[in-house]
Amino acid sequence: MPHHRIPGATRGSVRRRTALPVLAAVAAVVFLAVWVAMDFPPLSNGDSDAISRSGDPGWSATPATTVTPAAPSASMSASTSPPASPSSSPSPSPSVDPDQVLSDQLAPILKATTASLSVAVLDVEDGDGADYGVRAGKTYDTASIVKVDILAALLLKAQDQGRVLTALEKKYATSMIRVSDNASADALWQAIGGAGGLDAANKRLGLTATTGGSGALWGLTQSTAADQLVLLSAVFGDDSDSPLGAGSRTYIQGLMGGIAADQDWGVSAAGTVTGLKNGWLPRSATGLWDINSIGRIVADGHGYLVAVLSSGSVSKEAGISLVEKAAKTAVAVSASGGSA
Numbered sequence: 001m002p003h004h005r006i007p008g009a010t011r012g013s014v015r016r017r018t019a020l021p022v023l024a025a026v027a028a029v030v031f032l033a034v035w036v037a038m039d040f041p042p043l044s045n046g047d048s049d050a051i052s053r054s055g056d057p058g059w060s061a062t063p064a065t066t067v068t069p070a071a072p073s074a075s076m077s078a079s080t081s082p083p084a085s086p087s088s089s090p091s092p093s094p095s096v097d098p099d100q101v102l103s104d105q106l107a108p109i110l111k112a113t114t115a116s117l118s119v120a121v122l123d124v125e126d127g128d129g130a131d132y133g134v135r136a137g138k139t140y141d142t143a144s145i146v147k148v149d150i151l152a153a154l155l156l157k158a159q160d161q162g163r164v165l166t167a168l169e170k171k172y173a174t175s176m177i178r179v180s181d182n183a184s185a186d187a188l189w190q191a192i193g194g195a196g197g198l199d200a201a202n203k204r205l206g207l208t209a210t211t212g213g214s215g216a217l218w219g220l221t222q223s224t225a226a227d228q229l230v231l232l233s234a235v236f237g238d239d240s241d242s243p244l245g246a247g248s249r250t251y252i253q254g255l256m257g258g259i260a261a262d263q264d265w266g267v268s269a270a271g272t273v274t275g276l277k278n279g280w281l282p283r284s285a286t287g288l289w290d291i292n293s294i295g296r297i298v299a300d301g302h303g304y305l306v307a308v309l310s311s312g313s314v315s316k317e318a319g320i321s322l323v324e325k326a327a328k329t330a331v332a333v334s335a336s337g338g339s340a
Contacts, residue, residue, distance in 0.1 A: 098130035120225035139222035143279030153201035228307035266293025269324035291319025
């Protein structure tokens with residue numbers, strides 16, 4: 001018997017065969033949409049960047065294992081790290097007192113003498129300084145170092161009068177400073193008005209512990225090393241800080257830079273001298289010597305103003321030796337920044 005196709009059944013079978021792939025595709029699309037919506041992990045077996053994208057440490061609400069958070073960044077570590085314990089912090093360096101260091105360094109020098117000493121030093125480049133033996137009410141005879149002060153007072157007077165020094169005043173000034181001529185100092189002491197004129201000039205210059213000698217005794221003017229440093233600063237320091245005009249300062253510097261060879265001692269032992277004035281005075285009542293030295297020197301490329309005043313040396317030579325040792329010590333302390 002011949003077989004007959006049943007049209008209805010054939011069409012139904014075809015429709016079913018055609019519908020199945022479509023339904024499968026739709027189901028797959030729906031499945032994927034639900035998967036993405038649920039934010040499930042990708043089906044790939046490779047490494048995932050899911051954590052970096054979502055910021056969540058894991059995909060499952062109840063993960064089987066705990067995920068270790070990433071290490072904090074360097075900036076986070078720096079800002080959140082606990083403070084170091086006190087034991088690990090560096091100890092602050094103790095402050096150094098340059099005056100005490102200078103005192104300690106001078107101790108063995110002074111132990112070998114019965115003389116007394118006043119010392120002051122200033123580094124003109126960085127402003128560091130130190131002093132020793134500068135006490136309230138304690139002053140020293142200036143002897144001939146006061147001649148720099150006398151010349152400064154004369155120049156201030158000339159400035160006030162709107163004039164330059166006369167030829168005779170210049171002659172006296174040159175002899176007074178370069179060879180320490182006393183007769184020239186006598187003449188200029190009178191020209192400035194003696195102690196009154198010196199004291200008035202020193203008030204303008206900033207000296208506070210210096211008093212002119214009585215009568216004609218300019219060599220017994222009383223001062224301290226610290227005050228002499230103020231005078232040197234007015235001569236060698238910044239022009240804007242000095243009542244002395246530029247011409248006056250240059251004039252004094254020139255004379256102090258040309259001291260007679262036999263008077264080249266004192267603070268010049270501490271370096272190359274660019275300005276110097278010394279003073280020496282034997283005291284008839286005791287037979288002991290006042291030995292003083294002030295000036296500007298250069299050592300290791302730095303300029304220093306140095307003043308050393310002393311009294312009670314047994315001889316001029318002993319006094320000079322004491323002053324030179326003190327000057328060298330003071331410059332060394334200043335050069336080291338006050339460290340021992």
